[in-house]
Amino acid sequence: MNWLSILIFLPIAAALVLLLMPKGAAKVFRPVAITIGVVQTIIAGILYVKYLSNPQGYQFVERYDWINLNLGTFGRLNIDYFLAVDGLSLGLLLLSAFVMTIAAIASSEIQKDPKAYYTLFLLLSAAIMGVFCALDFFLFYVFYELMLLPMYFLIGMWGGPNREYAAIKFFLYTLFGSIFMLLVMIGLYFSVIDPITGEHTFNMLYMMDAANYTKDSYFSIFSSDALLFNYPVRFLGFIVLFIAFAIKIPTIPLHTWLPDAHVEAPTPVSIILAGVLLKIGGYGIIRICYGIFPEAAIYFSYWIGLIGVISIIYGAFIALASTDLKRMIAYSSISHMGFVILGIASLTSEGVNGAIFQMISHGVLSTMLFYLVGVIYQRVHDREIAAFRGLAQPMPRYTMFVVIAFFASLGLPGLSGFIGEAFTLIGAFKSASVNALLPRGFAILAAVGILIGAAYFLWTLQRMFFGAARFKGAEEWNLKLKDLTATEYVVLIPLALITILLGVFPSLLFDASNNTINAWVHETWIHGIANLKSMQSLLKF
């Protein structure tokens, strides 16, 4: 069975069906989206379990010729439809399917033009699945750009009062990154040769092997004049790709689209944004930046680690100063994704495994957090922290879930957030004695970020949820602030359970990722050092 293709095309098929349905059938749109999400989650879950029986290398491979154009003097344009997953992408795939399901359930608040909404939603779902499965750079790029369009409209049409500004900001930021990605991709295409057919290829796996680069091409390791503005072209390629993905994650200082996008986006779109889209940044850095340019990754690791540390602390501080609950959570996302960057930069198995764990854990937690914000916003259309006091009085069950989500986010052991943070930091600390890429101080500084994390979450709990009940909207709000509904339980209970489950049994994720990451760390290090030596002797930088 072509499981991965089914994952990708199922939502597209559903979107086509939706388009053919009359506007009057609006009631079935959400159930259709939910069903598709559930089916995707089940398929991804089956793949996950299958993979666990033998967690090695790429599996569920699908490879076909897709575009095969004769370009005359340029040679041939060969683009493969090449899908496969490994321990790195499979967990994220499962997370995405799950988060999309939750987002579909959370879409009950969407009233305006449901047909367009769910069509775009399903298109987005397909693109996300594709991004995590594609191993052909061109195919990856197609899916990557395909995400942009529905996301732009989902924010721009169904968002808050300032939605157009936020949507265009999001769009331009991402586009800025991907245009340069396009350049690097084309450059790589003309540098890399398929060792079997001898033709140029977009195959990422071939791009990861130095032997496949034609001599004297732009990105060749063995070229003695691959300099641009007196700088190794491969380094520029790495920087450009890194910026593209760093915008997605996002890191400081490329982050300012995120708070605006979150504040304006409706709840389900916020969930997708934080739960899935940010992870594509982390995934891209591991798979593409580090995979294709290992020597640049090693060369710049200090700076990458530093960016991670600054993101952690800076994000935490601004979350501490935030007055809007959603903005606070957006900045806490920046802080938490900083751990991912730091873990990757450490280039240790602990760090990268921790980074993947952190991505998945954050995917679940941010889904929960944004959903929880949505719960009160839907009731009173306000989410200023200062507008609420003693919310635990009218909404005790809601408060219980908030406590779980907050404590998991601040890294309470036994819940998922802790494992990711702890292992990215262990990796960052270990780096100094294993590969000497990061100074030990990075891990210690990042740990300070954890402390500030505890501060803003606890402060918010104390200000919003505890104390005597007092609301900005007085009596009117007292009536509106009812405890959780059945639908809300359906969303929150699985999220809370997964958080606890991952915190108690981290092997659920590590068993799948460990082999892949051990091999990946080893290869990145060996290739990186070899490439770096060759380039340094040839280019004399």
Next chain:
Amino acid sequence: MNQAITYQVDPLLQVLNVSAMGFIMPLLGFAFLSLFTLKEKTVWYVAISALVASFFSLVVFFKPLVHAHQYFTISWFQIAQSNFQVTLLMDDTCFWVLTMIHLVTLMVVLFSGYYMKAEQRIEKYFAYILLFFTAMVALVMVNNLMVSYIFWELVGFASYALIGFWRTKESAILANRKAFIINRIGDLGFLAAIFILYNQFATLNLQSIEVLVQQSPNNTTSLYWASAAILIAIIAKSAQFPFHVWLPDAMEGPTPVSALIHAATMVIAGVYLLLRISFLFPLEVLLLLKYLSLFSILMGSIFAMVQNDIKKILAYSTISQIGFMLFAISIGNNQLALFHLLTHAFFKAALFLAAGAFIHENKSQDIRLLKGVSKQMPLVFYAYTVASAALIGFPFTAAYLSKEGIVYAAFSQSGFNITNVLLVVSVLLTSIYVSRMWFHLNADKTATKLQSNPLAMLLPILILSIASLFFIFSINPLHLESMWLAIKLDHVPFVFSLGMIAMSLFGVLLVKYTPVILNPNESNRLVLFLQNGAYIDQLYEMVFVKPILKLAAVLKWLDRHVVDALVDGIAKLAITLAKISDWFDRKVIDGFVNLIALIAKRFGDLIRISQTGRVQTYFLLALMMMAILAWFIY
């Protein structure tokens, strides 16, 4: 891992029983109570039966497994090439501490049935107590730093939930936040120690680390850092200077919770961890610990001398007594520290529960307003007196044995010097603040006796005060000759004992005959200074909290007005550039095109002038042209 010293699970079934009943039962109780709303009595019974089941498993299943160095390992997960395991250690120390925790928690839960009667959300209260208990039991049993850290933090979380149990009470929700944050600072130390040790030894199993340390004793630099880091965690959790500030505030929680925090769980966790990990500590770090703990001993007892809130006095007394335990470890005598930990737990729990009874019946925490309790509830007051005697260290109490042991060990180790003299002074100070409290509570002989003394109130207090007496631990009231505790103490010379007792008695007499000590002048600057805990809180607020919030605000401003403004600026720049090029396009490029057209037009217009349609003009022009041509040719 080091197979040589890891016993493979032989009586696996028993281990399963231990965990099933000792661990799972309270955890299930926690889950059950936190999910469902039940009747008050049912909740109480659920909590008690979970604890009794756990106690049962401790005695029946756990006790037979106890041997020195009895380890059980369960593999948890694998990352890189390292196996992370859950290692359980079942030795004597573990067993005695567990017994104490079980007994104290059970008493506290019994007492809560009386103290927390008719409270709202009572099921949550007992749920958190069970979580607290479970986390503490697990923390005592596990012997792997990663797993320890998990339960270390869960203990902190449970205390957060319990201190802030009355969540509409402003002071309580501020106190629990403070407790958690300060413990978080300590946790960073714990995490740092985990990084360092994992980096050095590639394992976090304590017994493996111990073997590795013994094999290659020259890893000292990393041991310095690791032990210093974990020391931060320990003094934060055990409320020692400079991280003690959360403990007096934690008094805002329900009183039985205070008993639990001070006697059986929270603050004990730090001491226990240090007992387990002190093999790591180089002498210099131990010396640092010695001075820190001595400072906390003195500071706690001095602050306790001027407080009027009975719970605050007891809180500062805990800081001081925990200091004694850490002091014992710092001079290399772990057994004495363990012994004092056990004796302290019983009398401190008794004191807190008795104080709870006083507070509950009189609705006041001020010792000057509780002056009639000796007549009001005499039985409780007797128990309170026994526990007070134990806190001072009078003979026939168990704490006499442990405290005297610590002071004597200090003297026999380093002789007559300033630190040891200060230790003796602290014995005097302890006697002073305890008897001050006692005299206040016994001041009014006219109070009326309370009609009813519910068993749920009386029983726990009496049991705990009896457990504070010598015969629980020793058959000899003046020297530890234990029937079961495998602790050996030096024989204390009679003269030394006499000196200690005299010192304590002197303290009592001093309070009785010095009104200034009994009722310190509240307008005195020094008294005010000490009552406010030397304004350390305010200092931290000024030095740490305010600047951090300020920094956060500044960064937020920068984020909005610089980073984001830059992006918006770039966007504006792009728009401006677009407008300029639009202008350029319209005015310059298009203008140029128009100009050319205009020139052509003007030129055309010029030519048009000649097109008059008159033959004479044409003829004239032709003539002129011919004349010019002729001029050119010739």
